[in-house]
Amino acid sequence: MSTSFRKNSSKREEIRGFSMIKKNIQEVTDLSKILKSSLGPLGMDKVIKESKKNITITNDGATILKKAKLEGEIRKMVRELSVGQDEEVGDGTTGVVILAGSLLEQAEKLIQKGIHPSRIIEGFEHANDICLSHLELISEPLGKKSDIISCLLATACTAVNSKVINRSKKRLAEICTKAVLAVSDLERRDVNLDLIKIDGKIGGSLENTTLINGIVLDKEFSHHQMPKEIKDARICILSSPLEPPKLKAKHQIEIENIQEYKNLESTEKEFFRDMISQIKNSGANILACQWGFDDEGNHLLLRNKISAIRWVSGYELELLAISTGAQISPRFNEITTSTLGFAGKIRENCIGTNQERILVIEDCSKTKSVTIFIRGGSQLIITEAKRAIRDALCAIKNLIRDNRILAGGGSSEMACSIKISNESENLDGLKHYIFNGYSEALKVIPLVLAENSGYSPIETVSTLQTQQLGYKNPKLGIDCFGNKITDLSREKIFETLVSKQQQLQIATQMANTILRIDDIFKLNTGSSAE
Numbered sequence: 001m002s003t004s005f006r007k008n009s010s011k012r013e014e015i016r017g018f019s020m021i022k023k024n025i026q027e028v029t030d031l032s033k034i035l036k037s038s039l040g041p042l043g044m045d046k047v048i049k050e051s052k053k054n055i056t057i058t059n060d061g062a063t064i065l066k067k068a069k070l071e072g073e074i075r076k077m078v079r080e081l082s083v084g085q086d087e088e089v090g091d092g093t094t095g096v097v098i099l100a101g102s103l104l105e106q107a108e109k110l111i112q113k114g115i116h117p118s119r120i121i122e123g124f125e126h127a128n129d130i131c132l133s134h135l136e137l138i139s140e141p142l143g144k145k146s147d148i149i150s151c152l153l154a155t156a157c158t159a160v161n162s163k164v165i166n167r168s169k170k171r172l173a174e175i176c177t178k179a180v181l182a183v184s185d186l187e188r189r190d191v192n193l194d195l196i197k198i199d200g201k202i203g204g205s206l207e208n209t210t211l212i213n214g215i216v217l218d219k220e221f222s223h224h225q226m227p228k229e230i231k232d233a234r235i236c237i238l239s240s241p242l243e244p245p246k247l248k249a250k251h252q253i254e255i256e257n258i259q260e261y262k263n264l265e266s267t268e269k270e271f272f273r274d275m276i277s278q279i280k281n282s283g284a285n286i287l288a289c290q291w292g293f294d295d296e297g298n299h300l301l302l303r304n305k306i307s308a309i310r311w312v313s314g315y316e317l318e319l320l321a322i323s324t325g326a327q328i329s330p331r332f333n334e335i336t337t338s339t340l341g342f343a344g345k346i347r348e349n350c351i352g353t354n355q356e357r358i359l360v361i362e363d364c365s366k367t368k369s370v371t372i373f374i375r376g377g378s379q380l381i382i383t384e385a386k387r388a389i390r391d392a393l394c395a396i397k398n399l400i401r402d403n404r405i406l407a408g409g410g411s412s413e414m415a416c417s418i419k420i421s422n423e424s425e426n427l428d429g430l431k432h433y434i435f436n437g438y439s440e441a442l443k444v445i446p447l448v449l450a451e452n453s454g455y456s457p458i459e460t461v462s463t464l465q466t467q468q469l470g471y472k473n474p475k476l477g478i479d480c481f482g483n484k485i486t487d488l489s490r491e492k493i494f495e496t497l498v499s500k501q502q503q504l505q506i507a508t509q510m511a512n513t514i515l516r517i518d519d520i521f522k523l524n525t526g527s528s529a530e
Contacts, residue, residue: 024517029105029512030105040480042452082506085503095507104515113379127410140405151399156172156176157492159392166390199372199373200385208436210372217309221348230286235340236282237286243269292311326339362389410446413444
């Protein structure tokens with residue numbers, strides 16, 4: 001009787017485990033179906049309504065996943081893994097989720113044939129290793145004869161091409177390429193994107209977006225009589241407020257007569273004079289303060305011919321310190337000549353008809369920081385442009401670190417699919433079916449690109465596979481702008497090898513992680529322990 005109970009119990013647990021895996025697969029495939037229509041340069045946009053006054057229009061997969069309210073532990077896990085792709089590489093988030101959903105669809109078919117998830121995971125990992133090696137084989141390095149700048153521009157254009165603002169892609173790609181080259185060390189193949197600031201103001205059009213060789217602060221000088229342009233700037237950076245010291249503990253000052261009030265006023269003025277004299281004695285003619293200051297301090301700064309910027313954010317303060325070589329002083333008694341930073345020129349510019357002002361700090365002494373200043377008709381356009389520019393910057397950065405490139409348009413996925421299909425012919429048993437499933441899953445990227453471009457998806461993918469096999473050309477892919485199937489390297493549609501390898505790895509890891517989960521427990525922390 002006891003043995004029979006154990007058998008029935010284990011059978012119920014096994015059924016529950018497989019049904020849970022199928023449920024998890026369904027959640028991921030539903031999520032991938034939402035993102036499929038956003039893939040590629042002709043992908044559709046999504047409207048995310050956060051509140052009545054705050055909406056986001058985008059086709060960026062990372063933004064959709066971050067802002068959407070996802071229910072369920074599996075969907076949240078997919079979001080975390082896809083955000084990891086965005087943080088590591090900067091692009092390819094939509095493709096990761098779509099590819100993971102396709103792998104899980106094939107895994108479900110294999111489970112229905114009686115193949116255990118552990119065997120599927122093992123086969124997927126083996127197939128993924130073959131794909132990574134094959135991608136290295138079909139990739140091409142940028143040689144000395146190649147026009148490296150044009151390849152960088154083409155890679156940036158490909159990254160920007162799938163965004164809302166692709167009508168200005170050439171202009172933005174050129175700006176992004178110049179910005180990355182300005183802050184990169186080509187000998188060490190190192191790029192510090194922290195030195196590139198992206199800012200924007202409503203007004204004008206995207207074609208008015210400019211690259212400024214310096215730092216742009218969305219501020220103005222603290223007093224309207226301060227000079228609007230200062231050459232040979234000696235900058236003092238202060239992280240404490242320009243005001244008399246206050247006790248941290250609660251205190252109360254009682255003033256009983258006029259003399260005591262005058263004594264308090266004179267003491268405060270003395271504090272202000274000491275502070276201003278310490279700044280002036282250091283030789284500074286510009287003060288950048290993280291906090292504000294009152295009219296008394298502002299007046300004294302003007303009289304001593306020290307231009308001031310107040311309420312500078314912590315990030316901007318650090319960027320200013322790195323670029324100019326200044327030290328951030330937390331106390332006035334630490335301000336000396338050695339703590340100052342230097343810049344060639346600081347000027348105040350007026351933008352638009354609303355007299356909005358910005359400060360431009362140029363010719364910084366230590367590092368060459370740059371600012372991409374975006375103009376657009378609305379905040380939605382500016383926000384989407386910032387996302388597209390970030391993707392392009394990351395693509396160029398990856399290409400400088402590893403100069404191997406692949407053709408885009410789903411060509412590399414189809415080449416890997418053909419490779420895995422050929423490998424499956426040499427395998428017997430379960431791996432033959434698993435490799436075939438992996439090969440079919442890889443075709444989802446060209447399939448979705450064809451569908452979003454208005455082509456017949458099945459016919460186009462079948463023709464692409466036939467042509468790649470016939471011509472033995474892994475660069476053949478789907479041109480979304482009318483040529484259907486062509487050699488995309490001639491069209492200068494490139495992707496970086498690093499990005500594509502990372503995309504395949506994360507998609508496979510995502511699928512394998514979900515296949516390993518056969519149950520979800522929710523702990524009731526509110527109930528008392530028994």
